[in-house]
Amino acid sequence: MPPQPLTAPAIRRRYALVNFLVWLPSALAMAPMVLLMTSRGLGIGEIGFVMAVYSFVCVALELPTGGLADVLSRRAVLAAAAAFSAAALTWFAFAREVWQFVAVMVLYGTARALSSGPAQAWYVDALHAVEGSDADLKPGLSRGGVAGSVSLCVGMLAGGFVPLAVPRNDLVEPLAVPVLAAVVAAVTLLVTALVAMPEPPRPRATLGAVLRDVPLTVRSGLALGLRDRALSRLLLVAFAFGIALNAIELLTPGRLAALTGRAETGGTVYAVVAALGFAGNGLGSAVAPAVARLLGTSRRAAIAATVVTAAALGGLAASVALSGRPGILAAMAGYVVLFAALSVVSLLRSEMMHHRVGSAQRATLMSVDSLQLQFGGMVAALGIGWLAGQAGTAAAWTAGAVALLLTVLLYPRGLAGETVGSATGSSGAGVAPEIV
Template sequence: MTVCVLFWLPLGLAVTPLILLFTERGMSLASIAGLFVAYSLTAAALELPTGGLSDVLGRRPVLAAAGLLNLTAFTLQSLGTATWILTLGMALMGAGRALSSGPAEAWYVDTVQTHSGPDSELRTGLARGSSATSAALAAGTLLGGALPWLLALGPDAGARLSDATSGLLIPLSVPPLLAAALEIAFVLYVLTALPEPPRPPGTLRSVFRGIPATVTDGLRLGGRDVLVRRVLLSAAAAGSALATVELLTPGRAATFTGAPESGALLFAGLACAGFVCSGVGSHLAPLTARLAGSGERAVLVGLGIGVSGLLLLSATAMTAGPVSLTFAAAGYGLVYLGLGAAGPSENELLHRRVPSTGRATALSVQSLALQLTGALTGLAVGNLAPGPLPWLLGAAVLMAGALLWTHHRSEPTAVDAGGRTAPEAHVIVVGHGADGT
């Protein structure tokens, strides 16, 4: 939980003003979408190699490298004015995202199963980690939106800041710079507080020789297991929904308030509320699974809630005023509530199908699906006319992900030592004799 907080708090700080910061640097929405494509494609290209690196080399060094890359990325985003510098910053953030997408959770599952056995319950711990992530993002986004607004309160404060730094710093660029400083704390914590089981000693050559085999196993995972394939496709659908919400909401907030700094503050409030909803959904994931009857049905319920939120955002896209803002905020919260409720159940289903030797790779495949679909959706949304259509695109993709779970199978048992799952039992009741047979 501490690792989740220290990793995602800086990201929340940096991401809140990012789109409005790029707009102030003179970039169009289509160009900003291109920057986020650079982020997503870099993350997608490195997901599997970095997941394999974590499974071969260890969780701790890969997480520390992610923190160092994010530190550099946030610094470039804060101070950069040229397009190529901002593109490099987004690409480095994508590389950091790829490195971080599996190791922490894989470390947690490894540790639990080492102490409590392969059949130990995982959903509650995964839900707590997800709730911690949401809390960190909520706090980070709120602070990241409030700082530019506070710095712009004084007369000509933003102009003085820009003049003093020759245009490198404006109020919107302060949160990413603070995020870069917080990454130092993350790296130090990872290096000192994450003991992991000893791994067989190996040279750098043996490490990189083991990655391709691990990556190949990760790619085969979705092809040979229907349940895992559903999890991966659901992650792709969630990526489309998140790309739609994250790309369109900041501009809509700035339009509503009439100024970028106040728009950043409004977006920060919405994002904070969204992450709180995500944390609540994650916290309720075990209860949702019990009430729904299985983890699979809990995923269906969660994704369905997210679809309803996107439809509500679409319905309010062409209207303005406090009532429209209220319904749009409700839709925004429903998207995050639904995705938060679905996530822990999806990941428990995944971990029970995957052995420890490929756990980080499986999480990287999941993140890869999310990043690729998010990049494609971002390109499409950035070039569509403003209005309901971009929101409907995200809703349609997420609905397709939800429909995958309309046919249920029993939840799988834990993997055995060789990485295989026990065969599922199919019981057929054929009759009941008078003698009780």
């Protein structure tokens, strides 16, 4: 007897669960990541290079992995992402040399590229199969965004506080313990993806067919992104997001460590600050549909939220003049406002993009979007790190704020829910990425 198809509420619940687990490994490892490399002798320039390798791998693999998810299976690709993440984080916990961290980032970047589209593509396709191509995507995207934000918040707090509770020993450094916990979370994601993401049967694909079809799907997705002017402009927004987010992630841990005087306490304070930011992210995801209703269109709401995001990053730049507790409190306030507004932008921009692509190209287009994000991050890892070294943290954050503010010019007028891409193989969903 074939299994009963999922209902729309069940699809939304499962997407929220999967999204929670997608972000948990990264959240647990994020707080100690830069400080762990610093404690093992890497300078800020070397750390910037290591992070640039991560971004480069993501850029190189985003499109092939998105095409793989469209051709092969959303579920299988997400499970593979979890496996690569578990391997990378295990090595990261014990790495000592620069070349080892570079190799870790090759694996970790592969995991990120594999995970950037399958879960959301599965959600949209599954909901379209149940409710049709006119299904309202915002409630499920909102629930998934909240779940991801809760995951990031909880994981960041755990990653920041666990090292303080672990006594120093000869086996594992305290800063490495959250990274090992992230390995367990990655294995949990692998199992959940295989169990909780049913897909309609696909024709059995041979290796030759996959190698043939993935480039064709990638080419089709790229062509759609270039041909559709509105979609091209929406994709370009992600480049500026990558610059701003990388500037925050690269420079905040060192800034807070300087304010507190110790790497461990700096990591703990960073975890609290980032967790508050992710709590703001969850709030933004929850209120985004209401903001769109209040301002009349998703475009207007996205533009307004972008202005608030840029202003918050500018406020962080100004807070560099503060020291001690005032500096920490300013960072907390800036993170909450910044990530709440950025989450509103992300969700509404995702909705606009999904309305302009069919199922057969959905994961590929999300990979194009993530490609832009990672490319911006790669540029920032090299350029922002250099700018911070030459002119200071405030100048680097100001540059990120300007890049964000300029994106308000990219949101095109007259965005509608018409299908622009091919809907071939769409399971009856004739039409139709989220940044943390």
